[in-house]
Amino acid sequence: MSWLRARCPDCRTLTAVAVGDEYQCHSCGREFAAGLVRVPRAWGRGGEAMAEAASLPLPYPEAAVIAHDTLEEQTAALAAGLPPRPLVLGGCCCAHMGAIRGLSRRPGRLAVVWLDSHGDLNTPESSPSGNPWGMPLRAAIDEGAVRCEDVALVGSRSLDPPEVAFMAQAGIDEDVDRALAGCDRVYVALDCDVLRPDQLACFMPEPGGPTVDALVEVLGGIARTLPVAGLGLTGLRPQADPAVLARLAAALAL
Incomplete structure:
Protein backbone atom coordinates (compact mmCIF):
# COMPACT_ATOMS: atom_id res chain seq x y z
CA MET A 1 0.00 0.00 0.00
CA ALA A 33 14.58 4.70 4.54
CA ALA A 34 12.61 7.29 6.55
CA GLY A 35 10.18 10.17 6.26
CA LEU A 36 11.15 13.54 7.73
CA VAL A 37 8.88 15.32 10.21
CA ARG A 38 9.82 18.84 11.28
CA VAL A 39 8.72 20.14 14.69
CA PRO A 40 9.74 23.83 14.80
CA ARG A 41 8.92 24.60 18.43
CA ALA A 42 10.89 24.73 21.67
CA TRP A 43 8.81 24.60 24.84
CA GLY A 44 10.75 26.78 27.25
CA ARG A 45 12.30 30.19 27.67
CA GLY A 46 14.89 31.28 25.13
CA GLY A 47 14.71 28.27 22.84
CA GLU A 48 14.27 30.16 19.58
CA ALA A 49 17.54 28.84 18.16
CA MET A 50 16.40 25.24 18.67
CA ALA A 51 13.12 25.95 16.92
CA GLU A 52 14.96 27.54 13.99
CA ALA A 53 17.25 24.50 13.69
CA ALA A 54 14.24 22.34 12.81
CA SER A 55 14.50 23.83 9.31
CA LEU A 56 17.97 22.39 8.67
CA PRO A 57 18.15 20.50 5.35
CA LEU A 58 18.25 16.72 5.55
CA PRO A 59 18.20 14.25 2.63
CA TYR A 60 14.82 12.67 3.46
CA PRO A 61 11.31 13.26 2.08
CA GLU A 62 9.49 15.89 4.11
CA ALA A 63 6.30 14.20 5.26
CA ALA A 64 4.95 16.80 7.68
CA VAL A 65 5.57 20.00 9.61
CA ILE A 66 3.96 19.90 13.06
CA ALA A 67 3.37 23.37 14.52
CA HIS A 68 0.75 23.94 17.21
CA ASP A 69 0.00 26.42 19.95
CA THR A 70 0.25 23.98 22.86
CA LEU A 71 2.55 21.11 23.67
CA GLU A 72 -0.33 18.68 24.05
CA GLU A 73 -1.67 19.63 20.62
CA GLN A 74 1.81 19.15 19.17
CA THR A 75 2.22 15.77 20.85
CA ALA A 76 -1.19 14.52 19.72
CA ALA A 77 -0.70 15.70 16.13
CA LEU A 78 2.76 14.18 15.89
CA ALA A 79 1.57 10.87 17.35
CA ALA A 80 -1.27 10.73 14.83
CA GLY A 81 0.74 11.85 11.81
CA LEU A 82 3.94 9.82 11.96
CA PRO A 83 5.24 8.31 8.73
CA PRO A 84 5.90 4.55 8.78
CA ARG A 85 9.50 5.13 9.92
CA PRO A 86 9.91 8.71 11.14
CA LEU A 87 12.97 10.89 11.32
CA VAL A 88 11.84 13.70 13.61
CA LEU A 89 13.83 16.93 13.41
CA GLY A 90 12.63 18.87 16.40
CA GLY A 91 13.34 22.01 18.27
CA CYS A 92 13.52 20.79 21.85
CA CYS A 93 13.25 17.24 23.18
CA CYS A 94 9.50 17.60 23.68
CA ALA A 95 9.25 16.48 20.04
CA HIS A 96 10.16 12.97 21.20
CA MET A 97 6.97 12.74 23.25
CA GLY A 98 4.71 12.60 20.20
CA ALA A 99 7.02 10.19 18.41
CA ILE A 100 7.12 7.79 21.35
CA ARG A 101 3.38 8.03 21.89
CA GLY A 102 2.62 7.30 18.26
CA LEU A 103 5.13 4.46 17.90
CA SER A 104 3.96 2.85 21.14
CA ARG A 105 0.50 2.38 19.60
CA ARG A 106 1.91 0.21 16.83
CA PRO A 107 2.33 -3.56 17.20
CA GLY A 108 5.25 -4.82 19.26
CA ARG A 109 7.10 -3.67 22.35
CA LEU A 110 8.97 -0.39 21.97
CA ALA A 111 12.34 0.37 23.55
CA VAL A 112 13.64 3.93 23.86
CA VAL A 113 17.33 4.83 23.87
CA TRP A 114 17.55 8.43 25.06
CA LEU A 115 20.94 9.98 24.25
CA ASP A 116 21.28 13.28 26.06
CA SER A 117 23.72 15.11 28.29
CA HIS A 118 20.70 15.92 30.49
CA GLY A 119 18.16 13.58 32.03
CA ASP A 120 14.86 15.12 30.87
CA LEU A 121 13.31 13.27 33.81
CA ASN A 122 11.97 16.21 35.79
CA THR A 123 8.34 16.92 36.55
CA PRO A 124 6.72 20.37 36.84
CA GLU A 125 7.17 20.03 40.61
CA SER A 126 10.84 18.98 40.56
CA SER A 127 12.18 21.11 37.69
CA PRO A 128 14.54 23.92 38.76
CA SER A 129 13.91 25.87 35.55
CA GLY A 130 10.29 25.03 34.79
CA ASN A 131 11.18 24.52 31.13
CA PRO A 132 9.11 21.67 29.62
CA TRP A 133 12.14 20.54 27.59
CA GLY A 134 13.59 19.15 30.83
CA MET A 135 10.62 16.80 31.31
CA PRO A 136 9.75 14.83 28.12
CA LEU A 137 11.30 11.45 28.98
CA ARG A 138 9.55 11.46 32.35
CA ALA A 139 6.30 12.49 30.67
CA ALA A 140 6.53 9.60 28.18
CA ILE A 141 7.13 7.17 31.03
CA ASP A 142 4.39 8.57 33.24
CA GLU A 143 1.77 8.38 30.50
CA GLY A 144 2.67 4.74 29.85
CA ALA A 145 4.05 5.18 26.34
CA VAL A 146 7.24 3.32 27.34
CA ARG A 147 8.17 1.14 30.32
CA CYS A 148 11.04 2.10 32.59
CA GLU A 149 12.68 -1.27 31.97
CA ASP A 150 12.69 -0.51 28.23
CA VAL A 151 14.51 2.83 28.60
CA ALA A 152 18.26 3.52 28.51
CA LEU A 153 19.53 7.03 29.26
CA VAL A 154 22.94 7.32 27.62
CA GLY A 155 25.51 10.09 27.95
CA SER A 156 23.85 12.05 30.74
CA ARG A 157 26.25 14.13 32.81
CA SER A 158 24.14 17.02 34.09
CA LEU A 159 21.38 15.58 36.26
CA ASP A 160 19.25 17.24 38.91
CA PRO A 161 18.96 15.43 42.26
CA PRO A 162 15.28 14.50 41.69
CA GLU A 163 16.25 12.91 38.37
CA VAL A 164 18.98 10.85 40.03
CA ALA A 165 16.49 9.69 42.66
CA PHE A 166 13.91 8.75 40.03
CA MET A 167 16.48 6.77 38.02
CA ALA A 168 17.46 4.78 41.10
CA GLN A 169 13.83 4.09 41.94
CA ALA A 170 12.82 3.17 38.39
CA GLY A 171 15.94 1.17 37.49
CA ILE A 172 16.90 3.41 34.58
CA ASP A 173 20.58 3.48 33.62
CA GLU A 174 22.71 3.64 30.48
CA ASP A 175 22.64 -0.11 29.79
CA VAL A 176 21.38 -0.28 26.20
CA ASP A 177 21.39 -4.08 26.11
CA ARG A 178 19.12 -4.19 29.16
CA ALA A 179 16.66 -1.74 27.58
CA LEU A 180 16.54 -3.56 24.25
CA ALA A 181 16.11 -7.04 25.74
CA GLY A 182 12.63 -8.38 25.10
CA CYS A 183 11.62 -5.51 22.83
CA ASP A 184 10.65 -5.66 19.18
CA ARG A 185 11.88 -2.28 17.95
CA VAL A 186 13.57 0.86 19.21
CA TYR A 187 13.12 4.60 18.99
CA VAL A 188 16.33 6.59 19.34
CA ALA A 189 15.87 10.02 20.93
CA LEU A 190 19.06 11.91 20.18
CA ASP A 191 19.55 15.29 21.81
CA CYS A 192 22.72 16.30 20.03
CA ASP A 193 24.16 17.93 23.13
CA VAL A 194 25.11 14.40 24.14
CA LEU A 195 28.14 14.99 21.90
CA ARG A 196 31.35 16.65 22.98
CA PRO A 197 30.78 20.41 22.54
CA ASP A 198 33.30 20.81 19.71
CA GLN A 199 31.56 18.19 17.56
CA LEU A 200 28.29 19.91 16.60
CA ALA A 201 26.51 23.21 17.26
CA CYS A 202 24.05 22.43 20.05
CA PHE A 203 21.84 24.56 22.26
CA MET A 204 22.88 23.35 25.73
CA PRO A 205 26.39 21.85 25.40
CA GLU A 206 27.95 20.17 28.42
CA PRO A 207 31.63 19.30 28.96
CA GLY A 208 32.59 15.77 28.06
CA GLY A 209 30.63 13.39 25.89
CA PRO A 210 31.48 11.24 22.87
CA THR A 211 32.86 12.28 19.53
CA VAL A 212 30.75 11.83 16.41
CA ASP A 213 32.81 8.75 15.53
CA ALA A 214 32.13 7.19 18.93
CA LEU A 215 28.43 7.98 18.73
CA VAL A 216 28.22 6.44 15.27
CA GLU A 217 29.55 3.21 16.79
CA VAL A 218 26.88 3.29 19.52
CA LEU A 219 24.12 3.89 16.99
CA GLY A 220 25.39 1.13 14.74
CA GLY A 221 25.28 -1.30 17.65
CA ILE A 222 21.66 -0.37 18.34
CA ALA A 223 20.70 -0.88 14.69
CA ARG A 224 22.37 -4.29 14.64
CA THR A 225 20.39 -5.38 17.70
CA LEU A 226 16.81 -4.28 16.97
CA PRO A 227 14.85 -2.80 14.08
CA VAL A 228 14.87 0.99 14.32
CA ALA A 229 11.30 2.30 14.52
CA GLY A 230 12.42 5.91 14.26
CA LEU A 231 14.95 8.58 15.16
CA GLY A 232 14.55 12.02 16.67
CA LEU A 233 17.21 14.74 16.40
CA THR A 234 16.82 17.67 18.78
CA GLY A 235 18.67 20.34 20.77
CA LEU A 236 20.47 21.89 17.81
CA ARG A 237 21.46 25.36 16.68
CA PRO A 238 20.95 26.56 13.09
CA GLN A 239 24.73 26.42 12.57
CA ALA A 240 24.74 22.63 13.01
CA ASP A 241 26.27 20.74 10.09
CA PRO A 242 23.54 18.80 8.24
CA ALA A 243 26.16 16.35 6.97
CA VAL A 244 26.86 15.27 10.57
CA LEU A 245 23.14 14.77 11.19
CA ALA A 246 22.81 12.70 8.02
CA ARG A 247 25.77 10.60 9.13
CA LEU A 248 24.13 9.91 12.51
CA ALA A 249 20.90 8.87 10.79
CA ALA A 250 22.83 6.64 8.38
CA ALA A 251 24.45 4.86 11.34
CA LEU A 252 20.94 3.63 12.21
CA ALA A 253 20.47 2.45 8.62
CA LEU A 254 18.09 5.33 7.91
Whole structure:
Protein backbone atom coordinates (compact mmCIF):
# COMPACT_ATOMS: atom_id res chain seq x y z
CA MET A 1 0.00 0.00 0.00
CA SER A 2 1.28 3.46 -0.84
CA TRP A 3 0.03 7.03 -0.65
CA LEU A 4 1.26 10.50 -1.55
CA ARG A 5 2.87 11.85 1.58
CA ALA A 6 6.10 13.76 1.15
CA ARG A 7 8.23 16.21 -0.80
CA CYS A 8 11.29 14.59 -2.33
CA PRO A 9 14.51 16.31 -1.19
CA ASP A 10 16.10 15.79 -4.60
CA CYS A 11 13.53 16.77 -7.22
CA ARG A 12 11.32 18.77 -4.79
CA THR A 13 8.09 17.28 -6.11
CA LEU A 14 5.32 15.97 -3.87
CA THR A 15 5.71 12.49 -5.33
CA ALA A 16 7.56 10.62 -2.57
CA VAL A 17 5.24 7.88 -1.35
CA ALA A 18 5.43 5.49 1.57
CA VAL A 19 5.85 1.88 0.49
CA GLY A 20 6.05 -0.31 3.56
CA ASP A 21 8.41 1.42 5.99
CA GLU A 22 10.32 3.25 3.25
CA TYR A 23 9.73 5.99 0.69
CA GLN A 24 10.05 6.01 -3.07
CA CYS A 25 9.88 9.09 -5.28
CA HIS A 26 7.65 8.42 -8.28
CA SER A 27 9.24 11.32 -10.13
CA CYS A 28 13.02 10.80 -9.84
CA GLY A 29 13.10 7.21 -8.58
CA ARG A 30 15.07 7.82 -5.36
CA GLU A 31 14.41 5.58 -2.36
CA PHE A 32 14.64 6.64 1.27
CA ALA A 33 14.58 4.70 4.54
CA ALA A 34 12.61 7.29 6.55
CA GLY A 35 10.18 10.17 6.26
CA LEU A 36 11.15 13.54 7.73
CA VAL A 37 8.88 15.32 10.21
CA ARG A 38 9.82 18.84 11.28
CA VAL A 39 8.72 20.14 14.69
CA PRO A 40 9.74 23.83 14.80
CA ARG A 41 8.92 24.60 18.43
CA ALA A 42 10.89 24.73 21.67
CA TRP A 43 8.81 24.60 24.84
CA GLY A 44 10.75 26.78 27.25
CA ARG A 45 12.30 30.19 27.67
CA GLY A 46 14.89 31.28 25.13
CA GLY A 47 14.71 28.27 22.84
CA GLU A 48 14.27 30.16 19.58
CA ALA A 49 17.54 28.84 18.16
CA MET A 50 16.40 25.24 18.67
CA ALA A 51 13.12 25.95 16.92
CA GLU A 52 14.96 27.54 13.99
CA ALA A 53 17.25 24.50 13.69
CA ALA A 54 14.24 22.34 12.81
CA SER A 55 14.50 23.83 9.31
CA LEU A 56 17.97 22.39 8.67
CA PRO A 57 18.15 20.50 5.35
CA LEU A 58 18.25 16.72 5.55
CA PRO A 59 18.20 14.25 2.63
CA TYR A 60 14.82 12.67 3.46
CA PRO A 61 11.31 13.26 2.08
CA GLU A 62 9.49 15.89 4.11
CA ALA A 63 6.30 14.20 5.26
CA ALA A 64 4.95 16.80 7.68
CA VAL A 65 5.57 20.00 9.61
CA ILE A 66 3.96 19.90 13.06
CA ALA A 67 3.37 23.37 14.52
CA HIS A 68 0.75 23.94 17.21
CA ASP A 69 0.00 26.42 19.95
CA THR A 70 0.25 23.98 22.86
CA LEU A 71 2.55 21.11 23.67
CA GLU A 72 -0.33 18.68 24.05
CA GLU A 73 -1.67 19.63 20.62
CA GLN A 74 1.81 19.15 19.17
CA THR A 75 2.22 15.77 20.85
CA ALA A 76 -1.19 14.52 19.72
CA ALA A 77 -0.70 15.70 16.13
CA LEU A 78 2.76 14.18 15.89
CA ALA A 79 1.57 10.87 17.35
CA ALA A 80 -1.27 10.73 14.83
CA GLY A 81 0.74 11.85 11.81
CA LEU A 82 3.94 9.82 11.96
CA PRO A 83 5.24 8.31 8.73
CA PRO A 84 5.90 4.55 8.78
CA ARG A 85 9.50 5.13 9.92
CA PRO A 86 9.91 8.71 11.14
CA LEU A 87 12.97 10.89 11.32
CA VAL A 88 11.84 13.70 13.61
CA LEU A 89 13.83 16.93 13.41
CA GLY A 90 12.63 18.87 16.40
CA GLY A 91 13.34 22.01 18.27
CA CYS A 92 13.52 20.79 21.85
CA CYS A 93 13.25 17.24 23.18
CA CYS A 94 9.50 17.60 23.68
CA ALA A 95 9.25 16.48 20.04
CA HIS A 96 10.16 12.97 21.20
CA MET A 97 6.97 12.74 23.25
CA GLY A 98 4.71 12.60 20.20
CA ALA A 99 7.02 10.19 18.41
CA ILE A 100 7.12 7.79 21.35
CA ARG A 101 3.38 8.03 21.89
CA GLY A 102 2.62 7.30 18.26
CA LEU A 103 5.13 4.46 17.90
CA SER A 104 3.96 2.85 21.14
CA ARG A 105 0.50 2.38 19.60
CA ARG A 106 1.91 0.21 16.83
CA PRO A 107 2.33 -3.56 17.20
CA GLY A 108 5.25 -4.82 19.26
CA ARG A 109 7.10 -3.67 22.35
CA LEU A 110 8.97 -0.39 21.97
CA ALA A 111 12.34 0.37 23.55
CA VAL A 112 13.64 3.93 23.86
CA VAL A 113 17.33 4.83 23.87
CA TRP A 114 17.55 8.43 25.06
CA LEU A 115 20.94 9.98 24.25
CA ASP A 116 21.28 13.28 26.06
CA SER A 117 23.72 15.11 28.29
CA HIS A 118 20.70 15.92 30.49
CA GLY A 119 18.16 13.58 32.03
CA ASP A 120 14.86 15.12 30.87
CA LEU A 121 13.31 13.27 33.81
CA ASN A 122 11.97 16.21 35.79
CA THR A 123 8.34 16.92 36.55
CA PRO A 124 6.72 20.37 36.84
CA GLU A 125 7.17 20.03 40.61
CA SER A 126 10.84 18.98 40.56
CA SER A 127 12.18 21.11 37.69
CA PRO A 128 14.54 23.92 38.76
CA SER A 129 13.91 25.87 35.55
CA GLY A 130 10.29 25.03 34.79
CA ASN A 131 11.18 24.52 31.13
CA PRO A 132 9.11 21.67 29.62
CA TRP A 133 12.14 20.54 27.59
CA GLY A 134 13.59 19.15 30.83
CA MET A 135 10.62 16.80 31.31
CA PRO A 136 9.75 14.83 28.12
CA LEU A 137 11.30 11.45 28.98
CA ARG A 138 9.55 11.46 32.35
CA ALA A 139 6.30 12.49 30.67
CA ALA A 140 6.53 9.60 28.18
CA ILE A 141 7.13 7.17 31.03
CA ASP A 142 4.39 8.57 33.24
CA GLU A 143 1.77 8.38 30.50
CA GLY A 144 2.67 4.74 29.85
CA ALA A 145 4.05 5.18 26.34
CA VAL A 146 7.24 3.32 27.34
CA ARG A 147 8.17 1.14 30.32
CA CYS A 148 11.04 2.10 32.59
CA GLU A 149 12.68 -1.27 31.97
CA ASP A 150 12.69 -0.51 28.23
CA VAL A 151 14.51 2.83 28.60
CA ALA A 152 18.26 3.52 28.51
CA LEU A 153 19.53 7.03 29.26
CA VAL A 154 22.94 7.32 27.62
CA GLY A 155 25.51 10.09 27.95
CA SER A 156 23.85 12.05 30.74
CA ARG A 157 26.25 14.13 32.81
CA SER A 158 24.14 17.02 34.09
CA LEU A 159 21.38 15.58 36.26
CA ASP A 160 19.25 17.24 38.91
CA PRO A 161 18.96 15.43 42.26
CA PRO A 162 15.28 14.50 41.69
CA GLU A 163 16.25 12.91 38.37
CA VAL A 164 18.98 10.85 40.03
CA ALA A 165 16.49 9.69 42.66
CA PHE A 166 13.91 8.75 40.03
CA MET A 167 16.48 6.77 38.02
CA ALA A 168 17.46 4.78 41.10
CA GLN A 169 13.83 4.09 41.94
CA ALA A 170 12.82 3.17 38.39
CA GLY A 171 15.94 1.17 37.49
CA ILE A 172 16.90 3.41 34.58
CA ASP A 173 20.58 3.48 33.62
CA GLU A 174 22.71 3.64 30.48
CA ASP A 175 22.64 -0.11 29.79
CA VAL A 176 21.38 -0.28 26.20
CA ASP A 177 21.39 -4.08 26.11
CA ARG A 178 19.12 -4.19 29.16
CA ALA A 179 16.66 -1.74 27.58
CA LEU A 180 16.54 -3.56 24.25
CA ALA A 181 16.11 -7.04 25.74
CA GLY A 182 12.63 -8.38 25.10
CA CYS A 183 11.62 -5.51 22.83
CA ASP A 184 10.65 -5.66 19.18
CA ARG A 185 11.88 -2.28 17.95
CA VAL A 186 13.57 0.86 19.21
CA TYR A 187 13.12 4.60 18.99
CA VAL A 188 16.33 6.59 19.34
CA ALA A 189 15.87 10.02 20.93
CA LEU A 190 19.06 11.91 20.18
CA ASP A 191 19.55 15.29 21.81
CA CYS A 192 22.72 16.30 20.03
CA ASP A 193 24.16 17.93 23.13
CA VAL A 194 25.11 14.40 24.14
CA LEU A 195 28.14 14.99 21.90
CA ARG A 196 31.35 16.65 22.98
CA PRO A 197 30.78 20.41 22.54
CA ASP A 198 33.30 20.81 19.71
CA GLN A 199 31.56 18.19 17.56
CA LEU A 200 28.29 19.91 16.60
CA ALA A 201 26.51 23.21 17.26
CA CYS A 202 24.05 22.43 20.05
CA PHE A 203 21.84 24.56 22.26
CA MET A 204 22.88 23.35 25.73
CA PRO A 205 26.39 21.85 25.40
CA GLU A 206 27.95 20.17 28.42
CA PRO A 207 31.63 19.30 28.96
CA GLY A 208 32.59 15.77 28.06
CA GLY A 209 30.63 13.39 25.89
CA PRO A 210 31.48 11.24 22.87
CA THR A 211 32.86 12.28 19.53
CA VAL A 212 30.75 11.83 16.41
CA ASP A 213 32.81 8.75 15.53
CA ALA A 214 32.13 7.19 18.93
CA LEU A 215 28.43 7.98 18.73
CA VAL A 216 28.22 6.44 15.27
CA GLU A 217 29.55 3.21 16.79
CA VAL A 218 26.88 3.29 19.52
CA LEU A 219 24.12 3.89 16.99
CA GLY A 220 25.39 1.13 14.74
CA GLY A 221 25.28 -1.30 17.65
CA ILE A 222 21.66 -0.37 18.34
CA ALA A 223 20.70 -0.88 14.69
CA ARG A 224 22.37 -4.29 14.64
CA THR A 225 20.39 -5.38 17.70
CA LEU A 226 16.81 -4.28 16.97
CA PRO A 227 14.85 -2.80 14.08
CA VAL A 228 14.87 0.99 14.32
CA ALA A 229 11.30 2.30 14.52
CA GLY A 230 12.42 5.91 14.26
CA LEU A 231 14.95 8.58 15.16
CA GLY A 232 14.55 12.02 16.67
CA LEU A 233 17.21 14.74 16.40
CA THR A 234 16.82 17.67 18.78
CA GLY A 235 18.67 20.34 20.77
CA LEU A 236 20.47 21.89 17.81
CA ARG A 237 21.46 25.36 16.68
CA PRO A 238 20.95 26.56 13.09
CA GLN A 239 24.73 26.42 12.57
CA ALA A 240 24.74 22.63 13.01
CA ASP A 241 26.27 20.74 10.09
CA PRO A 242 23.54 18.80 8.24
CA ALA A 243 26.16 16.35 6.97
CA VAL A 244 26.86 15.27 10.57
CA LEU A 245 23.14 14.77 11.19
CA ALA A 246 22.81 12.70 8.02
CA ARG A 247 25.77 10.60 9.13
CA LEU A 248 24.13 9.91 12.51
CA ALA A 249 20.90 8.87 10.79
CA ALA A 250 22.83 6.64 8.38
CA ALA A 251 24.45 4.86 11.34
CA LEU A 252 20.94 3.63 12.21
CA ALA A 253 20.47 2.45 8.62
CA LEU A 254 18.09 5.33 7.91
